Amino acid sequence: MKQSDVMLACIADYGGRVRGKGYPVAEKEKYVRRGVGLAPTNLMITSFGAIVNSPWGPRGDLLMMPDPATEVVVDHGDAWPAERFVLCDLTTLDGAPWACCPRSWLKAGLARLEGEYGLRLYSAFEHEFHYTGVSESGGNAYALDSFRQQGDFLSRLVGALDEAGIEPEMVMPEYGAGQFEVTNSPAIGVASADRAVQLREVTRSVARAKGEKACFSPVMGAGLVGNGVHVHFSLQDRDGTPMSYDATGAHEMSAPMSAFVAGILAHMSEFLPLTASSAISYERLQPNRWSAAYNNLSVQDREAGLRICPLAEGASKAGFNVEYRASDASANPYLLLGALVWAGLEGLAKDLPAPQPTDGDPSAVPQAEAEKRGLKRLPMSLSEALDLMEASPVVREWMGDEFLGAYVMNKRSELSLLDGLDLDEQVAKYVDCF
Numbered sequence: 541m542k543q544s545d546v547m548l549a550c551i552a553d554y555g556g557r558v559r560g561k562g563y564p565v566a567e568k569e570k571y572v573r574r575g576v577g578l579a580p581t582n583l584m585i586t587s588f589g590a591i592v593n594s595p596w597g598p599r600g601d602l603l604m605m606p607d608p609a610t611e612v613v614v615d616h617g618d619a620w621p622a623e624r625f626v627l628c629d630l631t632t633l634d635g636a637p638w639a640c641c642p643r644s645w646l647k648a649g650l651a652r653l654e655g656e657y658g659l660r661l662y663s664a665f666e667h668e669f670h671y672t673g674v675s676e677s678g679g680n681a682y683a684l685d686s687f688r689q690q691g692d693f694l695s696r697l698v699g700a701l702d703e704a705g706i707e708p709e710m711v712m713p714e715y716g717a718g719q720f721e722v723t724n725s726p727a728i729g730v731a732s733a734d735r736a737v738q739l740r741e742v743t744r745s746v747a748r749a750k751g752e753k754a755c756f757s758p759v760m761g762a763g764l765v766g767n768g769v770h771v772h773f774s775l776q777d778r779d780g781t782p783m784s785y786d787a788t789g790a791h792e793m794s795a796p797m798s799a800f801v802a803g804i805l806a807h808m809s810e811f812l813p814l815t816a817s818s819a820i821s822y823e824r825l826q827p828n829r830w831s832a833a834y835n836n837l838s839v840q841d842r843e844a845g846l847r848i849c850p851l852a853e854g855a856s857k858a859g860f861n862v863e864y865r866a867s868d869a870s871a872n873p874y875l876l877l878g879a880l881v882w883a884g885l886e887g888l889a890k891d892l893p894a895p896q897p898t899d900g901d902p903s904a905v906p907q908a909e910a911e912k913r914g915l916k917r918l919p920m921s922l923s924e925a926l927d928l929m930e931a932s933p934v935v936r937e938w939m940g941d942e943f944l945g946a947y948v949m950n951k952r953s954e955l956s957l958l959d960g961l962d963l964d965e966q967v968a969k970y971v972d973c974f
Contacts, residue, residue, distance in 0.1 A: 555587035575603030592953030604628035620749035642874035649881035664726035668767040673752040686713030716765030736873035756869035785860035790894035798894035803887020818870035832866035
């Protein structure tokens with residue numbers, strides 16, 4: 541029987557899942573020019589695969605416009621069929637960017653950052669996940685034995701990422717039983733979020749070809765180590781000159797970097813549903829869990845919302861960066877990175893002063909001082925976070941009424957599907973789909 545190679549035109553939806561439509565590879569140039577039709581309500585599919593509510597219902601049409609630069613082929617040889625996919629922008633039928641497209645929203649923020657301030661974002665995502673192909677027994681945190689147990693999975697993964705042009709950087713066993721982390725080299729602008737989408741799907745593909753699963757769920761079980769996504773970022777000018785480090789600046793941050801960071805801290809609680817997007821994300825965002833629980837900046841503290849990363853003696857100052865830690869893989873990477881960009885733009889527009897880093901547990905800061913510094917406990921549930929985001933005039937200005945309303949509706953729909961479930965049952969649903 542004849543077989544034809546198929547390319548899947550994909551989007552990352554509001555539920556953090558990658559979905560799309562396929563066409564013969566032999567006709568891909570046609571679809572790059574003409575696009576692939578999509579109903580707006582497809583974006584309203586929840587993480588669990590069900591549509592509960594939609595502002596568009598059965599009405600309307602969009603085009604998925606493939607970006608050839610994002611095309612990925614994962615060739616498993618004879619072990620498993622090859623996978624081919626390409627990432628898309630969503631446009632209206634006349635070719636204009638759709639107001640509710642996550643990728644276009646990020647690109648609009650990046651264009652403003654460069655157009656108004658002459659700056660570009662240089663960033664990379666760190667991804668944690670659990671792999672079913674190793675023992676779940678304890679004692680193997682960061683252990684060489686974890687590498688022995690996984691066999692050739694990680695070497696296949698690195699090879700597949702390299703072939704896809706994702707530039708793998710590091711793979712390592714993590715703290716949790718069966719947990720690993722994979723990172724790639726940083727990239728400019730939207731390419732960083734593209735790589736985040738591509739990396740997760742390639743990781744899932746390589747695991748599936750071995751009869752296993754790579755799971756990126758934010759939490760794997762009550763009280764167990766979960767999986768975060770950390771975003772390292774810095775600023776460059778249009779010529780690629782690093783613009784984040786200043787030896788004389790506050791905490792060695794340049795003036796534009798300080799303002800950018802201050803904007804993120806000022807609005808973190810309001811945009812949090814874009815970066816910690818599932819009900820169980822908030823099981824991770826707790827004090828003393830090596831995660832972020834406050835909108836604080838700190839130096840080399842892995843429980844800070846933003847961490848100023850260290851530079852080793854003699855290292856190039858071009859590597860100076862800040863890490864955002866209140867995020868996980870339930871978040872659409874374009875919305876995650878877009879939230880940082882739009883909040884950073886707010887800081888630049890208002891020329892916000894350099895924030896004062898915390899030293900130690902931020903909950904120990906006296907209330908009066910915390911209020912003066914704008915230090916807040918992050919929302920403790922997705923429902924609370926959505927209330928804050930929906931009421932935020934700043935986030936509404938960034939996203940627009942239609943986009944914000946659709947996203948909040950999608951997340952509230954997701955919560956409605958968890959009604960009556962205890963934590964273990966909720967975790968099981970996310971483990972199944974992530």
